[in-house]
Amino acid sequence: MQREVHDITTIDRIIHEPARLAIVSVLSACESADFNALLTLTGLTKGNLSVQLQKLEEANYISISKSFKGRYPHTDCALTVTGKKAFRLYWQHYKALAEVIDLE
Amino acid sequence: MQREVHDITTIDRIIHEPARLAIVSVLSACESADFNALLTLTGLTKGNLSVQLQKLEEANYISISKSFKGRYPHTDCALTVTGKKAFRLYWQHYKALAEVIDLE
DNA sequence: GTCATTTGGTTTATTATATAAACTAGTCTA
DNA sequence: TAGACTAGTTTATATAATAAACCAAATGAC
Numbered sequence: 001m002q003r004e005v006h007d008i009t010t011i012d013r014i015i016h017e018p019a020r021l022a023i024v025s026v027l028s029a030c031e032s033a034d035f036n037a038l039l040t041l042t043g044l045t046k047g048n049l050s051v052q053l054q055k056l057e058e059a060n061y062i063s064i065s066k067s068f069k070g071r072y073p074h075t076d077c078a079l080t081v082t083g084k085k086a087f088r089l090y091w092q093h094y095k096a097l098a099e100v101i102d103l104e
Numbered sequence: 105m106q107r108e109v110h111d112i113t114t115i116d117r118i119i120h121e122p123a124r125l126a127i128v129s130v131l132s133a134c135e136s137a138d139f140n141a142l143l144t145l146t147g148l149t150k151g152n153l154s155v156q157l158q159k160l161e162e163a164n165y166i167s168i169s170k171s172f173k174g175r176y177p178h179t180d181c182a183l184t185v186t187g188k189k190a191f192r193l194y195w196q197h198y199k200a201l202a203e204v205i206d207l208e
Numbered sequence: 209g210t211c212a213t214t215t216g217g218t219t220t221a222t223t224a225t226a227t228a229a230a231c232t233a234g235t236c237t238a
Numbered sequence: 239t240a241g242a243c244t245a246g247t248t249t250a251t252a253t254a255a256t257a258a259a260c261c262a263a264a265t266g267a268c
Contacts, residue, residue: 046218
């Protein structure tokens with residue numbers, strides 16, 4: 001138990017934050033999603049979504065591609081390889097923990 | 105998927121924060137632990153542990169009882185019924201999520 | 209045409225948070 | 239009685255999350 005509990009504090013906080021976990025979860029399920037899809041699927045506000053996407057991009061967990069769809073700007077997001085790896089690792093980490101704790 | 109992903113953002117943040125998750129995990133396993141035990145088991149700094157314990161107490165998730173052991177002050181912590189309930193709920197929430205995401 | 213509204217966002221300001229480092233108060237040791 | 243140790247708390251700083259305000263362009267109603 002010792003080791004595992006101690007490890008909780010080393011969890012990937014970029015992903016752990018609920019807003020970002022929601023975003024990354026969606027992206028892991030659909031390979032690519034635009035701003036509006038993420039907005040409705042995650043239930044975040046626009047401002048928060050915008051900030052969190054930037055943070056995920058900074059961490060190189062997602063790529064953001066901006067273009068125009070008709071005359072409107074259009075933002076598309078997808079997990080990068082790094083992001084997919086990090087997400088997989090995060091869940092491994094968390095599931096391992098869940099098992100340990102369930103034993104008690 | 106929609107509903108579940110949206111739900112991520114409603115997770116219990118008192119428990120979700122890694123430092124506190126570590127504390128609560130330890131307490132769920134041993135019914136009661138003192139400051140030093142928590143210190144080594146969680147790997148937190150004293151300051152951080154102190155603050156997080158106060159926060160958990162404010163939330164009524166743990167009870168803190170202060171006494172003297174010999175001449176030294178001694179702080180003992182234990183989950184309250186509310187805390188146990190919250191912790192159980194937290195994991196239910198998280199496991200449900202894990203299942204949904206694993207399907208993708 | 210022009211005024212209000214909507215789209216698709218970003219920026220800013222406020223509040224909360226986590227954390228280390230410094231501090232308190234007292235005890236033990238030599 | 240000086241120094242080191244115990245058992246914490248408080249404070250200061252840096253990072254965060256969030257809502258609300260803002261912006262530019264497009265569309266719709268009249």
